[in-house]
Amino acid sequence: MAEFQVFNRTTGDHFICQEGQSVLKAMEQLGMKCVPVGCRGGGCGFCKIRVLEGDFKCGKMSKVHAPPEAVEKGEVLACRIYPLTDLTIECVLLPEAALAKQTTTKTLR
Amino acid sequence: MKKGVMRPGHVQIRVLDMGEAVKHYTDLLGLIETDRDDQGRVYLKAWSEVDKFSVVLREADEPGCDFMGFKVVDEAALNQLEKDLVDYGVEVEQVPAEELKDCGRRVRFTVPSGHAFELYADKKYTGKWGVSSVNPEAWPRGLQGMKAVRFDHVLFYGPELAAVYDIFVNVLGFYLAEQVLDPEGTRVAQFLTVSMKEHDVAFIHHEEKGKFHHASFFLDTWEAVLRSADLISMTDTSIDIGPTRHGLTHGQTIYFFDPSGNRNEVFCGGDYHYPDHKPITWKAEDLGKAIFYHDRVLNERFLTVLT
Ligand code: FES
Ligand SMILES: [Fe+2]
Numbered sequence: 001m002a003e004f005q006v007f008n009r010t011t012g013d014h015f016i017c018q019e020g021q022s023v024l025k026a027m028e029q030l031g032m033k034c035v036p037v038g039c040r041g042g043g044c045g046f047c048k049i050r051v052l053e054g055d056f057k058c059g060k061m062s063k064v065h066a067p068p069e070a071v072e073k074g075e076v077l078a079c080r081i082y083p084l085t086d087l088t089i090e091c092v093l094l095p096e097a098a099l100a101k102q103t104t105t106k107t108l109r
Numbered sequence: 110m111k112k113g114v115m116r117p118g119h120v121q122i123r124v125l126d127m128g129e130a131v132k133h134y135t136d137l138l139g140l141i142e143t144d145r146d147d148q149g150r151v152y153l154k155a156w157s158e159v160d161k162f163s164v165v166l167r168e169a170d171e172p173g174c175d176f177m178g179f180k181v182v183d184e185a186a187l188n189q190l191e192k193d194l195v196d197y198g199v200e201v202e203q204v205p206a207e208e209l210k211d212c213g214r215r216v217r218f219t220v221p222s223g224h225a226f227e228l229y230a231d232k233k234y235t236g237k238w239g240v241s242s243v244n245p246e247a248w249p250r251g252l253q254g255m256k257a258v259r260f261d262h263v264l265f266y267g268p269e270l271a272a273v274y275d276i277f278v279n280v281l282g283f284y285l286a287e288q289v290l291d292p293e294g295t296r297v298a299q300f301l302t303v304s305m306k307e308h309d310v311a312f313i314h315h316e317e318k319g320k321f322h323h324a325s326f327f328l329d330t331w332e333a334v335l336r337s338a339d340l341i342s343m344t345d346t347s348i349d350i351g352p353t354r355h356g357l358t359h360g361q362t363i364y365f366f367d368p369s370g371n372r373n374e375v376f377c378g379g380d381y382h383y384p385d386h387k388p389i390t391w392k393a394e395d396l397g398k399a400i401f402y403h404d405r406v407l408n409e410r411f412l413t414v415l416t
Contacts, residue, residue, distance in 0.1 A: 038370070038413075039371075040370070041369050042125060042369065043172040044414045044415060060126050062170070
């Protein structure tokens with residue numbers, strides 16, 4: 001089975017992704033945290049990344065978080081993309097900032 | 110004061126892929142498929158429920174929750190509640206009988222948090238699944254996965270909790286069972302009940318309208334919650350957090366996601382509520398413990414990942 005290298009340009013991290021495995025799952029399995037993890041189902045938009053180089057297949061993603069115009073530009077959800085070549089990605093939301101940036105009430109913190 | 114709203118009756122959940130979703134809700138959660146309609150929606154129920162369905166799945170390109178429905182005691186109560194909503198200034202929409210198969214007319218309205226609710230009086234009574242109503246056995250054989258006992262409650266995220274409270278408590282006759290207050294005394298979470306349960310529906314303050322946090326299903330025992338955790342691993346299902354205990358309601362719980370990223374909960378236990386009970390208050394400063402009683406720290410994903 002083929003293996004692909006994923007390089008996260010935002011954080012400088014590299015990890016291996018197996019053929020048929022989602023980028024987010026590959027990252028999680030290696031205990032890395034360079035992309036924020038939410039629902040893992042293409043529904044919440046937490047794991048949004050921009051693919052700068054490389055080819056991939058897409059699973060179903062929420063249109064709200066991955067509208068067709070954005071997908072065209074390589075803005076996709078890491079939990080729903082499956083590399084076909086090595087990939088260079090960058091975070092759309094910074095990993096640490098990602099959670100803090102969401103709109104949940106400041107009152108709850 | 111009770112106004113005739115009886116219990117949570119159904120929830121319609123949007124999913125990205127119907128095949129994957131049905132497999133999740135039946136094979137893993139243990140719901141039973143009871144029907145499908147010409148819009149492609151799939152109807153499901155948990156075994157101990159007496160009506161035909163409680164969960165409706167609709168394929169869409171964005172996951173989340175379309176609406177939650179409450180069953181009211183009878184048509185007279187439905188008419189009165191409809192009138193009360195209109196008098197209170199809530200816009201109501203008529204959904205004709207059979208728009209959902211084997212369900213009577215529904216009165217739909219949207220509350221200021223951006224969530225749609227429905228009231229209805231009639232749905233086909235099919236009885237508990239797999240057990241007789243005469244000399245029933247303890248439980249039915251042939252249940253799958255977690256063997257969810259019943260659809261229990263929904264937690265929504267949205268703004269304007271005070272206005273939502275007014276509609277649920279003053280118009281619909283719910284009681285505030287538990288709340289979270291911030292240091293200024295503003296209610297940032299409200300757990301509302303029309304029954305002895307600690308909550309039939311709950312809201313947490315969030316700027317964006319109409320967000321869905323989770324739909325929850327009841328299990329009998331802590332053992333069943335642990336077994337559910339095993340099944341989540343066996344099926345490589347996306348887990349959120351647990352098994353653990355909540356401070357709020359004191360229920361024992363585990364959270365996970367359906368294949369479209371909607372959060373589910375299965376839980377057991379929890380406190381009870383009578384109409385003479387005063388609300389329980391948790392301080393927002395202690396929200397970590399209020400939500401996850403053992404960890405006592407806020408879990409960011411639990412607070413912020415929504416559909
Ligand atoms: S983690 Fe929710 S969309 Fe990827
Ligand atoms: Fe819950």
